[in-house]
Amino acid sequence: MRHTISVLVENKFGVLSNVSGLFSGRGFNIESISVGETLDPQISQMTIITRGDDQVIEQITKQLNKLVDVIKVIDLLEVDHVEREMALIKVAPRHDQKSEVLRTAEIFRGRIVDSSPKTYTIEVTGDEKKIEALIGILRPMGIKEFVRTGKIAIAREGSK
Amino acid sequence: MKKMTGSKIILEALKREKATTVFGYPGGVVLGIFDELYDDKNISLILTRHEQGAVHMADGYARITGDPGVVLVTSGPGATNTVTGIANAYMDSIPMVVFTGQVPTMLIGNDAFQEADIVGITRPCTKYNYLVKDVNDLAYTIKEAFHLARTGRPGPVLIDLPKDITAASCEFKWPDKVEIRSYKPKITGNKPMIRQVAAAINKAKKPVILAGGGVVASEAYAELLEFATLINSPVTTTLMSLGSFPASNQLYMGMPGMHGTYCANMAIQNCDLLIGIGVRFEDRVTGKTSDFAPKAKIIQVDIDPTSIRKNVRVDIPVVGDVKHILKDVNTVLKEEGSKPKWKELQKAWLKQIETWKKEHPLSYHQDTDVIKPQFVVEKLYELSKGQAIITTEVGQNQMWAAQFYKFDKPRHWISSGGLGTMGFGFPAAIGAQMAAPGKLVIDIAGDGSIQMNIQELATAVINKLPVKIAVLNNQYLGMVRQWQELFFEERYSHTFLDSHMIPDFVKLAESYGVVGLRASKPSEVEPLIKEAFKVKKPVLMDFVCDWKEKVYPMVPAGASIDNMLLYEAETKDKKRKVRVVK
Ligand SMILES: Cc1ncc(C[n+]2csc(CCOP(=O)(O)OP(=O)(O)O)c2C)c(N)n1
């Protein structure tokens, strides 16, 4: 089962390596991890996408909690939440497909953030499915490269 | 207020923490701290002969006192030499604070001379570690490090000290207390869970108490004894916990697991309630986990939530300090009424336990010509009246020590449990002797392991520490040889050490000013031990032992723990003369 785990940590040197080292050292898997500051600059927020059966997820949350610099661990699978990811996709379409690319970007509410005679760079946000779908459509038209931020997530107000 | 250098702050902080014995080794970037030590009357630094030795000494010291052991070494190789010792302390949850020197802040990351990223290297084997970047943080960091090392599930903490930080100065401000918002170990157990524990006990007909190292860490011996007596349950203690329950008590079954007693393993496999106290159900204890305690409800009490359900299924988890929880459980049980029915219910069970004890007690065949290693341990037990502090190396020596020396008191048994570190026992014995000056301290050693930190003979002699070493010299890396004999068709690949000749342990000892003695016949064992105990100096006893002897019972790797190879069955056709059963 796939879980999105939100971790609040002290914004200190070495914390990210403590967390990622915990995953590699204990053989837990990380699909993506993203880190950023929170309202309180002394606290950072990590969003970790991981996979495992109940026992593994229980160990992951407990082991995270055990790290001295970890303040709070929430398994978002247990709470209603919003998830988003951003991708930047650089496409180099054949001349006759350029307008097709632009249209597709528009349908997905993407924005063109850079263009050159041969390429467009599209910025898109959404849940994972949406981003994957867009990549799927653009691929035959010639994707040069893309980068993804990894997911970030936040609990919906009012959910437990 | 007057300013103090970082070096001085360290020593001042150590005094505040009452950590005045430090094991260490100097080098370039810690010269400033060593210079402060030169005139310091209150802190004694024990100069070892290897940094690994220093860490194991601090570990042995901590296992006797219960307080963090302290280590001070230089950067680079000094720091990396501590890693095995730190990993060892981490696995066994031993409180420790390790200070490592580091190159000056501005050189960090430049591959400077004797630079090693020790914070990165020790991240997975410390409870926490620090690189101090400002002298103003130093005092607080040290206070916090000691706090982390000794509270919750104890463990080693490392502080990396760049040279410019220890040279810089600031006001010495000692905090009254430590406040870490993300670190609040749970001490008292959840009340409803404690009631559930009591209810499960009330229903149990065949309970077993499995006590682990957590009982020692939280000093819950009295509570454990009261608990076991109250519910009339048989007790088994893991390798980490020998002595936390008196071996002479009728309810005691010995150690469980791979080389545990027949009785303890059978009891676990047949019980209907397994009460794990401060134990993490490691694979050497459980054998095949899917077949472990198949008929039992499992209770697990531990201060570390990650220990719970890590290895085995648990029906009733209780997170908290073992001592507190046992106290609460005892109170609830006593409130339950004056005539607890479990005493009746469990009569048949205790009878079964006694039968198992008698069916296959720990045993070996005595011989008139060659010394049996088990016999040496029995004699050490007898002649020390069971009062010695025993440390061990790793291998057969360790298992025979655990089986044949009976511990009635806690903190008399020091052994590398989780990591199984050869070379641990001797420096640990030195540390233990520092902590308990009047005590008889014996390292029960293997001929292989003792050569891994033999250089510390110098430390023992120079510091007048009368530690005794009993080498069960079987010429082999015996435990590995045992596996080769049983599972690799007697193909003894690279396990023969030739250590009846190389080294000559007696001469080696003498070259350090240690008394060296050798026994080659069973009749020489007792007089030799008596002589060794009389000498008020370090003594190395070389017991030339039967190389063929194996540790039994033995649960083959991956089997369930009632699948034991037993001494009698395994040695039946070998026609030995006398059979000794104790
Ligand atoms: C540092 C280290 N290296 C290797 C091992 C693997 N090992 C476990 S027991 C053992 C043999 C120990 O030989 P010895 O000290 O003579 O003890 P014996 O088993 O013969 O009593 C070895 C090599 C270990 N535990 N620790």
Ligand SMILES: [Mg+2]
């Ligand atoms: Mg040996």
